[in-house]
Amino acid sequence: MAGRIRIGTSGWxxxxxxxxxxxxxxxxRRELEYLSRQVNSVEINGSFYSLQRPSSYQTWREQTPDDFEFAVKGGRFITHMKRLRDIDAPLANFFASGVLAxxxxxxxxxxxxPPTLRYDETQLADFFDRxxxxxxxxxELARRHDERLDGRDWTTTDADRPVRHALEVRHSSFTDPAFPDLxxxxxxxxxxxxxxxxxPYLEDVTADFAYVRLHxxxxxxxxxxxxxxxxGWAERIRRWTEQGVDAYAYFDNDMKVKAPRDAIGLLERLRSG
Structure with a gap:
């Protein structure tokens, strides 16, 4: 069975x-609605800079078609400031902020x-386990949030579904051949x-989905x-999905308004076979 294909932009x-x-x-307020009729996914990147509110996630859900899908970027407080250490409360706060809405x-x-964080197998394994x-x-994790989320939390789910995680690395030490195995x-x-x-450009498929960011x-x-x-990117994505792997690709080349055009162009190629 071929994998699903999701193409969009990083933010809107x-x-x-x-x-x-x-x-x-x-x-x-209608920009997401407009974009979501031309691509079938988008990466929420405001969540990287600060905790969003449940009402925002609810609005984004309501503005998009039934078959739309969001990728959600984890908070930089966890990855860049805490650098994956002492993150129990920050992780709980992040998931309580409305992601499940x-x-x-x-x-x-x-x-x-961050580009300054080196490959550390023990540290990464601990992060993945959390x-x-x-x-x-x-x-369940969201319900352990601290007082900063009191009164603005979302700690329930309407159904039990898998949650996938993808990791983007930027330090050359991640070319270690042990990294994909981890x-x-x-x-x-x-x-x-x-x-x-x-x-570093790494192209190993390490889970049941592939995740591409085109900067x-x-x-x-x-x-x-x-x-x-x-x-070329359409061919890579077809190859992955023919192997039963779902594929997500997001264009982050937003400065000169290239991202939406490129995302639409890639999706059209994939839909046309």
């Missing part, structure tokens, strides 16, 4: 997109490590990051992808 609130990708005078539209969790692997487990043992997806050679072909966050490049 970008002023330069207004009047270029988004129609002139489109209300800002997405219901059946909740896709994989993305954890992006991650909830189902929505019931996530709800991910496979814990069922964690490895992010394939195309980042203009700024960070720019030649200029980080800015350059677009040629037709030939999009053809």
């Amino acid at each position: 609130v970008y002023p330069p997109w207004r009047g270029v990708f988004y129609p002139p005078k489109l209300a800002h 997405l219901g059946d539209k909740l896709g994989p969790m993305l954890w992006q490590l 991650l909830p692997r189902s929505t019931e487990a996530a709800a 991910l496979r043992r814990h069922g964690i997806g490895l992010v394939v990051a195309d980042a203009a050679a700024e960070w 720019g072909s030649t200029e980080l966050y800015a350059s677009g992808y040629t037709d030939e490049a999009l053809d």
Whole structure:
């Protein structure tokens, strides 16, 4: 059975997109609604910078089609500030902030490590062991939030579903051949990051899904992808899904309004066979 394909952008609130990708005078509150009719997934990246509110997740769920799916980026407080240490309360707070309000539209969790964090097998294994692997487990973890989430928490799930996790790395030490094996043992997806050679390029499939982040072909966050490049990514994704692996791909080259065009172009290629 072929895997599912989800293609979109990393975020959707970008002023330069207004009047270029988004129609002139489109209300800002309708931007996700507009984008979600042209791609079938989006990566929530506001959750990386700060804890969102349950009402926001509920609104995003309501604005998108029934078959839409969200990837959710884990908080930088966990990955960049705490650097994966002493994170029991921060993890509980993150999952209590409303992630579960997405219901059946909740896709994989993305954890992006800072470029200064080196490969440490023991540290990573400890982090992976703390991650909830189902929505019931996530709800249980969320109920252990601290007082900062009192009165603005969401700690229930409408059904018990699997929760997937993907890891994006940026330090050269992660080229260690033991790293993919560690991910496979814990069922964690490895992010394939195309980042203009700024960070390691790794393409191992380590879980039942593949996760791609396209940051720019030649200029980080800015350059677009040629037709030939999009053809190449479409071929990679087809190869994975033919092996029964689900595939997620998000364009993060937002600075010059390339991301939505590239995402739509890649999805069209994949839908056309």
